[in-house]
Amino acid sequence: MPPRIFAGRLPTASEFAQHDNGAAKNPAAAEESPRQKNRIQAIALPLKTYFVTGTDTGVGKTVLTVLLARFLRGRGIAAAAIKPVSSGRRGDARQLFRAMDGALPLDDINPWHFGAPLAPALAARLEGKKILLGDVLAHCRRMRKRFDALVVEGAGGLLSPLGEDFDSRDILTALRATPIIAAPNRLGTVNAVLLTLEALPQSLRRKAKIVTMQTEPQKRPTSAARSNPALLEQLCGAEVFTLPWLGRKIVYPSGRMGSRVRRTLQGILQ
Ligand SMILES: Nc1ncnc2c1ncn2[C@@H]1O[C@H](COP(=O)(O)OP(=O)(O)OP(=O)(O)O)[C@@H](O)[C@H]1O
């Protein structure tokens, strides 16, 4: 049995209320003074490796990776965003290519691509190929040397089989990257995030960032969406961020990212 990671108590009803519909600790939703907005420019960002994983497929990993890359590059940091292994359509790699304004060829962003919409390990086998962990790590390390910051998108969830006997957790652990866990902000998310955190080695769990994503437009957030961030913070003690629904065209020109979104991204990267 893996060790339980949360010893916290459940938040009370009034604590939820203090979260102002989940917004109080959420930089994306909180009101900002002009001075706070200016602080975005003033705080330095650490240069390091981030690994964007998720509770599942289709949970906002690419959206988050694109936003982080654009944010870093918009701050003048030579940042690369890569998705080393992918299967099915190659849309994610193309989004990362655009987020980097073409600074890295598609085959460096995504060297291992297989056509079948299956777990990459299986999709590769169908083409008579094997993906080896050592090769993927060597590529990530090469990219890390070339750039000041590296954002790596996994494929599927943390334990989806990527290649011969490895998954995103193996890459993340070997790179000692900061885990960023994308999770759709809905009923069931708390369980999925806690399972993902439990699967991380303890040393990485401590620095994990959780980002609940509004993956669909909603007139009003559901009560689960409003309470998830506070409940997660209480249960696992990790930093929890929330990104709202950002519309269908999420690949922003760098200048158009809202200040609340930028503050959230800054919090995730620190
Ligand atoms: N905050 C958001 N605002 C608007 N759309 C979002 C947001 N988060 C996710 N989406 C949408 O949800 C869908 C899934 O997101 P995304 O492609 O980033 O998931 P993923 O986890 O990268 O999936 P995959 O496992 O296929 O790589 C996309 O259509 C994306 O545009």
Ligand SMILES: [Mg+2]
């Ligand atoms: Mg993706």
